[in-house]
Amino acid sequence: MTSSAEITCAVCGQPAEESTSALCGECDRPFHLNPRNDVDGRDCGEVWVDEQFLSLRFACFTCLRPDADARSGRPSGRGEATASESSEPPVGKQH
Ligand SMILES: [Zn+2]
Ligand SMILES: [Zn+2]
Numbered sequence: 001m002t003s004s005a006e007i008t009c010a011v012c013g014q015p016a017e018e019s020t021s022a023l024c025g026e027c028d029r030p031f032h033l034n035p036r037n038d039v040d041g042r043d044c045g046e047v048w049v050d051e052q053f054l055s056l057r058f059a060c061f062t063c064l065r066p067d068a069d070a071r072s073g074r075p076s077g078r079g080e081a082t083a084s085e086s087s088e089p090p091v092g093k094q095h
Contacts, residue, residue: 010062011060020042
């Protein structure tokens, strides 16, 4: 019995199976989510436990990182430079 419901990942656009996908809590669209670490699978989103509601929350990468396409594959290394800059006192009338 083949599942009649076809799922398409909202992040990568590839077909997904119900057992390896989840529904994003933000955009309400399905995305790849590998429920097991010991099985090779695709992750197009994240799942975490909401401490307020004590329930699992799902979010696709599209919602987590709206600009992921523009800077895909880029590590957030530039944050350090910004951090050291902001460690200085705000620019005032010190000069
Ligand atoms: Zn996907
Ligand atoms: Zn989403």
